[in-house]
Amino acid sequence: MWKMLIEFFETQGALANFLQIGGAVVAVFLAAWRVGRWILRCIQIRRLSTVSLWLAGKPNQFSSAKALRVAVVDDHPDDYPLDSLRRLGYSVVNISSLGLGDVPRLLTYHCILLDINGVLIEDPKRGGLEILKRLKAVDGPYVVAVSSKGFDITMSEFFMLADHRLKKPIPQAEVEGIIEGAFKARFSAVDAALRVDSAASFGGSVNRATRKALRVVIEFLEGKRDEETVRGALSSILLSDFAPKIISDLKIIRYSLNQDSK
Numbered sequence: 001m002w003k004m005l006i007e008f009f010e011t012q013g014a015l016a017n018f019l020q021i022g023g024a025v026v027a028v029f030l031a032a033w034r035v036g037r038w039i040l041r042c043i044q045i046r047r048l049s050t051v052s053l054w055l056a057g058k059p060n061q062f063s064s065a066k067a068l069r070v071a072v073v074d075d076h077p078d079d080y081p082l083d084s085l086r087r088l089g090y091s092v093v094n095i096s097s098l099g100l101g102d103v104p105r106l107l108t109y110h111c112i113l114l115d116i117n118g119v120l121i122e123d124p125k126r127g128g129l130e131i132l133k134r135l136k137a138v139d140g141p142y143v144v145a146v147s148s149k150g151f152d153i154t155m156s157e158f159f160m161l162a163d164h165r166l167k168k169p170i171p172q173a174e175v176e177g178i179i180e181g182a183f184k185a186r187f188s189a190v191d192a193a194l195r196v197d198s199a200a201s202f203g204g205s206v207n208r209a210t211r212k213a214l215r216v217v218i219e220f221l222e223g224k225r226d227e228e229t230v231r232g233a234l235s236s237i238l239l240s241d242f243a244p245k246i247i248s249d250l251k252i253i254r255y256s257l258n259q260d261s262k
Contacts, residue, residue: 065183189256
């Protein structure tokens with residue numbers, strides 16, 4: 001065998017030999033480099049005990065509630081402390097009314113304070129409810145239902161569908177608290193990571209199943225695993241009822257890291 005190999009190379013030119021041997025060396029080097037990277041990554045993940053540690057230092061698009069785009073959809077903007085909120089650094093606009101065809105543009109906002117009356121051209125009396133239904137049908141922004149009216153059947157549905165409820169008049173501190181609450185609940189990667197760590201008991205007692213689940217979760221955050229794989233990994237350490245909320249928080253982290261669109 002060796003004799004045949006030597007004879008083969010002797011029949012080749014110097015350049016051909018160089019290319020063949022050099023190519024083989026490069027292929028071996030690349031394979032070793034990839035294996036080395038994989039081993040290093042396994043070691044790095046193994047050293048992590050929580051999602052919060054993995055997230056630390058990573059840039060995200062929502063550093064605070066002031067990074068959110070907020071819309072007040074109400075034909076009485078004077079009921080809100082808009083100027084005060086803007087002076088504090090919040091990005092707030094007022095939309096007095098809109099048609100059904102304009103509802104999709106509300107999806108460009110992160111938090112919406114929505115009145116039920118006088119905001120929808122096609123239905124001035126209860127149009128806010130239809131707007132809210134359409135926003136919720138596509139997993140839209142964080143919506144705060146606002147009204148000064150009493151609780152009738154329509155109002156009850158309006159308030160129940162919303163993420164939060166407010167009655168007029170609205171003090172500045174309360175609106176500011178609502179925006180901060182929306183940030184923590186739906187857009188803060190740091191808060192979402194803390195919730196995931198708490199729900200999955202990452203950082204507590206470490207066993208093989210927990211470590212594997214954490215690795216799968218991190219790979220999902222990096223876009224390398226799908227949702228079903230994460231659900232399966234979580235099912236080995238948690239009751240199935242907890243998985244949807246954890247996955248929802250993981251999506252918040254991915255979105256904040258610009259890996260997903262909302």
